[in-house]
Amino acid sequence: MPSFSPAIAYRLEAARAVVHDAARLAMSMRPAAGGPVGTQKAAQDWLTETDGAVEAFIAERMTALFPEDGFQGEEGGMAREGQLRWVVDPIDGTSNYARGRNRWCVSLGLLEGDTPVAGVIEAPALREVYTALLGHGAFLNGKRIQASPVKDPASAMIEMGWSNRVPKAVFIEKIDAIMSLGAMPRSGGSGALALADVACGRLDGYIEIVINLWDVAAALPLLAEAGACVSPFLHTGGLTGPATILAANPHIAQTLSEAVAIPLK
Incomplete structure (x- = not known):
């Protein structure tokens, strides 16, 4: 397991700011409630103009901040390889987003080799931000979270x-x-x-x-x-x-x- 480094912590803070701005962009482009807006890549597999716009926005910002890091997106594929690799889903829950529903998010994870070391998920319509740094906890809107205690x-x-x-x-x-x-x-x-x-x-x-x-x-x-x-x-x-x-x-x-x-x- 990779050990914690200030460089990873710094990247998480930067990613949180970039994802927040990307989520604002997605909200500004969100369709009104109603029938789906967008095209279908396959049955029930929706693609909107926002998917491409948000991914391009995140790719540009993260490349400017960390040009040595790899980058992979749902829409653009593997743009760059690297020991540290950012992986983005610009709109996860596009079928919901395309109908003006609230359950969708912008998701950006960081891998070191084959180990996930940090992640940011922002669901702006729900006003929720999840963050995690390997070895330093997981949080929802700044409060630590843990898995359910349900046993039955x-x-x-x-x-x-x-x-x-x-x-x-x-x-x-x-x-x-x-x-x-x-x-x-x-x-x-x-x-x-x-x-x-x-x-x-x-x-x-x-x-x-x-x-x-x-x-x-x-x-x-x-x-x-x-x-x-x-x-x-x-x-x-x-x-x-x-x-x-x-x-x-x-x-x-x-x-x-x-x-x-x-x-x-």
Whole structure:
């Protein structure tokens, strides 16, 4: 595990300011409530003008601040490689954003090699900012957060992300396994915010069969610092392509893992 350095802490503070400005830009461009505004890359996979604008804004600012760092975006791919790499999802929850809904965020994570070391997630319509620095805690609006204490799956709330890349039978199988535990299923349309909800205890678990690095990069240090258990996403293909993730509070993680057949190791 990389050790803490002032350089990483400085980068987190800079990232928080850049993400805040990017979130303001996204809010200024947000469509009014109603039918979706944007285009579809695939079924239910939305792209808006804001996605490109926000990613370009963050890329320009972070490149100016840290030209030696790598940079990877959902829309632009791997722009630069580096031992330190920024990974951005300009609008996570675009399907919500495109309809003028509130559950979406700007997400920026920092990896050192293959270790997530810092992350910022801002959901401006919800007035929430999550930050985490490896070894120094996870926070929501400046207050320390931790995973839920729920131990009984029958009292748990579990979210499962939906993707058109997952066969319907697989999705139904996993949802059925969640419900068979007695847990309450949910689906909110933003992987980054769902993982943040696990970190702060609003959810007891989250699974998604196919999800990308930019969706989770900022949330992974949140989860680690909040005491959640997470499947080895980065080591099962997540560094280079889509992979499966499970995150849960430590009390139900093993039970959930066995129920949905997603290993924690």
